Amino acid sequence: MTTTTASGVPVPGQPATGRAKARDQSLRKARWPPALIAGTGLLVVFTAIAIAAPVFGNPLHQNLLSGLTPSGLPLGLSWAHPLGTDALGRSELARLAYGIRTSMIVAVVSNVTSIAVGAAVGLAAGFFRGPVEAVLMRITDVGLALPYTLAALVIAGLMTAGLTRVIVIITALFWAYPARLVYGEVLRLRHRGFVESAEAMGASGTSIATRHLAPHMFPLLVTYSPLNAASAVVFEATLSYLGAGINPPTASLGNMISDGQSALSYAPHLLLVPAVAILLITMSFLLLGEGLKARNPDLKRVSWLGR
Amino acid sequence: MSPSPRADPRRWIVPAPLPTDRRGFLRLTGAAGLLGVVGTAGGLAGCSTGNAAAGGTGSPSATAPGGGVHIHEYVPGPQPVSGGRYGGTVNVVWSDPPNSFDPAVGYNLTAWDAITEVVFFGSLMAYDKQLGGPVANIAASPPAISADSKTLTFTIRKGVKFHNGREIVAGDFIYSWERMLAPALASWATSYLTSIEGANAVINGKTKTLDGVEAPDDYTLVVHLTAPDFTILNAFALPFTAPVPKEEVERLGDTAFGERPVGFGPFRITGYDSAGQTASFERFDDYMYPGLPYLDGVSYRWGVDPSVQLLQLQSGAVDLIGSGIPSSQAAHVLATPSLHALTQQRPSPGNLWLTIYTDHPPFNNQKVRQALNWAVDRAEIGRVTYGTYAPWGAPFPEQIADFTPTFKPYGYDPAKAKQLLAEAGYPHGFSATLTISSDDPFPAIAQIVQAQLAGVGVRLSLNQVSSNALDSLEEASVKGGGHLQLDADNWYEVQPTPADEVDALYTTGASSNYNAYSNSDVDRLAAQARETFDQTARNKLYAQIQQLIGEDAPFVFLESALWLAGVSTRLHNYQYRGETYTYYDRLWV
16 A cells, blocks of 8 residues: 555645645645636625615516606616616616526525535445445436426426525536536545545544545535536526526516517617626636636646546 | 608509508598597507598499509408409418317417418308408308297308318218317317207217208208307307318328318418428419409418517518517507508407406405405506507406497506405405416516505415416316416407307306306306397397406406507508408408
8 A cells, every 4th residue: 555646645644745846836826816816706796786686776666657668668778777677667777686696596505505415425325335326326327317407397397486496496406416526536535545544443434424535525516616506597597587497576687588588679788687697697606616726736637627 | 650651662552642551551440430449549540640531341442543553441351352463472470389270179379360261261151351240151141040040041152162172061061060079179169069959969979960950952051059049150150160171181180180271261281390380371273252362372480489570570571470569569669660560450359367266265255356456557557568458447358349348447446455355354465376377468467466466465476387387277277276366368259249258258167267257147147148139138138247247356357458460561451350360361462
């Protein structure tokens, strides 16, 4: 049994080698790569908008008389209505703020739930192997093979509408990928020295899995989670657009796109504003993920992104 | 607001002073008083400049010297229009695929258009012009009616041919009606024929033979009724009683016949592509009205988003928006002068409402139902359906050909609503679920109603489903499933009489009475009205029924329908009626 591994994962108690020194330097250089700054900045802005949404007005207040033109069309941009009004005379700005709030809640909550479920499954399957592995990973395969939209519509049909439904759907469909990731990582670490030492010292299986293996999953999952969150934002919008997500009158970016679509020829901002918001939120998560990856050379090596 | 000159080089048809564009027609028909209701319906008829030509409805056209043709007004009836031009194809665009082109089965807009006016045309009877009642069609003349009004004897016109060349004979009607009534076909329309002797036995599958209809010879058809029924002649004008050729149905089978039917209308079907979402139709040279149709063909394309349909009409890629200008585009179209030329507003007998499922609390309480009717502000709802629906707080459409509404429509009175709720035992309101389809304009209307009812303490949560899912829930509610409390729906009449709604929606156990509404007085009066052939006496009965239904309030009556047609400027003689849509045989380009 060797003390240094070919993959260069640090072994406790060993002095840093030349390679590790170089890595420390690149780490310092890459501490705040531009992508990370941009991603974090945008996310701070969106989080602030989500928290301060009530400042922008009431997204449900309809003004069918003065909130529309005399012939019943949505108002354009003005000081009173910075982003105009929608077909029911509601402030598009207030709806945008609340739509961003909905998207951020979905992104954060469903991200945590889907990754937690996935990590637990992957860890159990990778560590315990045998029949547990066979059963869990076959279920994961099924989860990966599901056509997302179709499966989502089926689940939507079984539940009453609302934010909870969207989070359940996203969790049910998004856990399989992190499960597969964690499973692979556990298989890689399963026979490392530190795991085998723990086993030799008589640590219980559960304790090895949670105390020795689970912490090693964090860098991986931290890098994966922004990507997962970005997908969740887009998927929530898709569901709401299809009428299977968040029901009107609650503002959601998908609902707003769905409403704005029919107004494209006379009030294009009703479609463009939520579409750009989705684009920016998704981009901010992707930039964050990219930045985190660049910041951590270890992750570069174990990256699952096409390496 | 004078009509802009058409850029179309084929502008050969009329010298300038006579209006031939769409709005001209509207003005004339408005001036003729026939469609006076249009004036209240929207802004278009209000543009009337008094430019009307002489001559009442139905007057013949006159040919002007120099080859140009004066169209005095739209020409009613299925006779050739002098001045029409032969040739050309019309492209029609739709949102939904046809549910079936089989006349006994089709009911959605796309199907209805094809089976009423394209592949088929009426049946024994056909509706006259844009508002008239049934007139003879395949029948050579109106039927001879026995003294007790229970036996109708039709003489079949000779020489009316199916698209396969065979002549239509009396036996074809018997075959078609037995086929339509048989449970195997599961036609939606069987209840229209229940007054024919023996029809119920066929519907229930007890026999395959319809006893009450006989054909003494090929050109005579005798129909025996169990009781007098003035609506039966309307049924004989509608596609589900149209004859179908037995040999073709048997050759193709029911499913294939629903895609490529062999009819007798002005156009025969030449192509049906469910994957490509198109159907094409070609002129039928042996059409029963000689000289018609003008067009060489009609083509359908479906599966097109409503806002895209309008863009296609503007660009000239399509000539006709089959289901009309959608609500979401109507305000835009009516507010944009350049788009005015592409639209016409027509009355259309139909309603839009919230169905109240009356079998469970709190909705089994009449006062609660009335409170909901007083609590909605229809003027606000009218803002989002401008041009396609008009506020109307009463049962029956605002505009029906043979009936003048007498019930005083519900208005907006939240104080009264609160008082009624308190009297009903709900001083603090209640919570309920409103189920809606995702089709325009229901989501917008539901959100407005939700906000308005919150004002009287009724807290609605919205459940948005697809329109197919809503249909299934409605049908399930009859069998005790579905669990609907309130839903939003609309109804388009296919008969120019309130009987259409009363017999389908309001009588106990009627085919579309999903909300368990039942009032024995309504049932009794409806049966009596159906047997009353005198229109004045009948309308007195329908006035009583309207009053009863209005007070019972099994629906939150919201709006009455209009029709905002989307018609290209190259299309001439566009005639629409609410029950049967566009008369394609009289269109020309």
